[in-house]
Amino acid sequence: MENNQKLVHAFHEALGIDSNLIKDNLTYQSIPEWDSISHMILISQLEEDFNVSIETDDVIDLSSFKKAREILIKLGINF
Amino acid sequence: MGLIKRIKEIESFQIIDEVSGKRYKFNDLPEVSWASESQGLVFCYLDNSFESISFLLKALESRHVLVLLSKTLSNNFKDALEGIYFPNYIFDASRSEISTYTKIGSVLYYKISVKQHVLHSDLKVLLSTSGTTGSPKLVKLSERNLLTNAEAIAAYLPISNTDIVPLNLPVHYSYGLSVLTSNAISGATVCAGSLDVMSKGFWENFQKYQYATIAGVPYVYEMLDRIGFTKMDLPSLRYFTQAGGKLRDDLVKKYGTYAIEKDKLFYVMYGQTEATARMSYLDPSALLTHIGSIGKAISGGRFKVHPETSELLYEGPNVFGGYAETLEDLGSFEAPDFLNTGDLAIIDENGFIFITGRSKRIAKVFGNRINLDELESYVSQHFSDYFACVGWQDKTIVIFSTNDHCQPKDIIDWLSKEYKLHPSSFKVMSIQSFPLTANGKIDYSTLTRAYDN
Numbered sequence A: 001m002e003n004n005q006k007l008v009h010a011f012h013e014a015l016g017i018d019s020n021l022i023k024d025n026l027t028y029q030s031i032p033e034w035d036s037i038s039h040m041i042l043i044s045q046l047e048e049d050f051n052v053s054i055e056t057d058d059v060i061d062l063s064s065f066k067k068a069r070e071i072l073i074k075l076g077i078n079f
Numbered sequence B: 001m002g003l004i005k006r007i008k009e010i011e012s013f014q015i016i017d018e019v020s021g022k023r024y025k026f027n028d029l030p031e032v033s034w035a036s037e038s039q040g041l042v043f044c045y046l047d048n049s050f051e052s053i054s055f056l057l058k059a060l061e062s063r064h065v066l067v068l069l070s071k072t073l074s075n076n077f078k079d080a081l082e083g084i085y086f087p088n089y090i091f092d093a094s095r096s097e098i099s100t101y102t103k104i105g106s107v108l109y110y111k112i113s114v115k116q117h118v119l120h121s122d123l124k125v126l127l128s129t130s131g132t133t134g135s136p137k138l139v140k141l142s143e144r145n146l147l148t149n150a151e152a153i154a155a156y157l158p159i160s161n162t163d164i165v166p167l168n169l170p171v172h173y174s175y176g177l178s179v180l181t182s183n184a185i186s187g188a189t190v191c192a193g194s195l196d197v198m199s200k201g202f203w204e205n206f207q208k209y210q211y212a213t214i215a216g217v218p219y220v221y222e223m224l225d226r227i228g229f230t231k232m233d234l235p236s237l238r239y240f241t242q243a244g245g246k247l248r249d250d251l252v253k254k255y256g257t258y259a260i261e262k263d264k265l266f267y268v269m270y271g272q273t274e275a276t277a278r279m280s281y282l283d284p285s286a287l288l289t290h291i292g293s294i295g296k297a298i299s300g301g302r303f304k305v306h307p308e309t310s311e312l313l314y315e316g317p318n319v320f321g322g323y324a325e326t327l328e329d330l331g332s333f334e335a336p337d338f339l340n341t342g343d344l345a346i347i348d349e350n351g352f353i354f355i356t357g358r359s360k361r362i363a364k365v366f367g368n369r370i371n372l373d374e375l376e377s378y379v380s381q382h383f384s385d386y387f388a389c390v391g392w393q394d395k396t397i398v399i400f401s402t403n404d405h406c407q408p409k410d411i412i413d414w415l416s417k418e419y420k421l422h423p424s425s426f427k428v429m430s431i432q433s434f435p436l437t438a439n440g441k442i443d444y445s446t447l448t449r450a451y452d453n
Helices: A003-015 A036-050 A056-061 A065-074 B003-009 B050-061 B075-085 B143-156 B174-185 B200-209 B218-226 B249-261 B327-331 B372-382 B408-419 B444-452
Strands: B014-017 B023-025 B041-046 B065-070 B089-092 B108-110 B123-128 B138-142 B164-166 B189-192 B213-216 B239-242 B265-271 B278-282 B293-297 B302-305 B311-315 B339-347 B353-358 B362-365 B368-371 B387-392 B396-401 B426-430
Touching: A003 A036, A003 A065, A036 A065, A036 B218, A056 A065, A056 B200, B003 B050, B003 B143, B003 B174, B014 B050, B041 B050, B041 B075, B050 B065, B050 B089, B050 B189, B065 B075, B075 B327, B123 B143, B138 B143, B143 B174, B143 B278, B164 B200, B174 B189, B174 B213, B174 B265, B213 B218, B218 B239, B218 B249, B239 B249, B249 B265, B265 B293, B293 B302, B302 B339, B362 B387, B362 B396, B368 B372, B372 B387, B372 B396, B372 B408, B387 B444, B396 B408, B396 B444, B408 B426, B426 B444
Parallel strands: B014 B189, B041 B065, B041 B089, B065 B123, B164 B189, B213 B239, B239 B265, B396 B426
Antiparallel strands: B014 B023, B089 B108, B123 B138, B265 B278, B278 B293, B293 B353, B302 B311, B311 B339, B339 B353, B362 B368, B387 B396
């Protein structure tokens, strides 16, 4: 699976929302499905799917779909 | 003496609205225009915004009886509850109109009730036994319950009248409400509109307002651990509290060690809505030598363990006045001699209490207390079939099904929508038939073992 698709899939799984809602402007707490609980689940999902370890600072920094991609790029994932 | 009367006498008590940055003393809070002089029943669908906190305090000051509920409760649950209790007033920012009610404030609705409410003179506040499920079962509390519990909490926590305290737990939840009341009677400043701990803004405001404390249920402490709380530089933090279920022993140790190293105080506490909020706390000086203990009773309270059942029993002025499940129940208020906590416990030779298990069919998922029998009948009713549910390790609710025409995904989707819980909180397991105990009841322990495997 291409990495962008993989990222959309991770969000879809963790937040339980339709893939077509997952866009760059999707931000933490902008929808009820992205709350603190699903955020924790999302972080684990990303770590598992991309085989990376997300640093503590980045857990809070990862506050949008766009930001998630930036953090993964920083961790060496190509988009 | 009343709770609000007491709060109004405390000069230093203030509320900061984090959204506008404004500060309010009690007397500056916007007045609420009630539609009638007579006492009524008020449904308060709350979040932790300034509007909600301010309304809550003004409603507590009024002669009305309040039911505190979550603003995010699903509309089905709201309708069902309103259909049982016929509130005269509804405070709800999430609906723009409510059928048969007249809008009398920006988010306040009124109706002359067709039902005659008989409200017991001791009854002041009703809290839900579960934050998310909209169960009609409510806990009846008096103003004396609220005040005595707030006083007992303020007596052991190191609250100072210069503290700034975020309201990061919902105030319709007994623990969150106790953070508000215990700090208010101590003259601290509380922050409305606080964000949750996973938001960057929460930590920015932590520095901006110099929060003195944080309160959290176990999953909040799980999150704090994931974001490296013990490595953060938080000089304004003096103490932090945990209640609402059992925190993992290794995390208790980690936070306890952090607290000692950084000269802060960590309080592990125990309570229940039926006890207004708090029943016990573990003194920070005893924490590391008594990991897993819920400590000892708060001032004015006393525990004993039932000699035959091992159930933990509690007595004190904060014990509730019974449950309400119907409108008629609002006319009575009778505190039991002892509160049956539903938890099994042992008390060691030095008086420290350790919870060893649970006798009631209650699951805790992400800090939400779920009555499994209610969930079971709710899901069975909706899908017109019989399901059996068990809680697993306070993480997951497992729904056992004996038919294959109900798709697990449909059940999980529906439950997570209704209960506002993450889909991963539910698992559906299909089985041939339900195991039964000798007296013909569902054998839940066999089901739990089946899921373990």
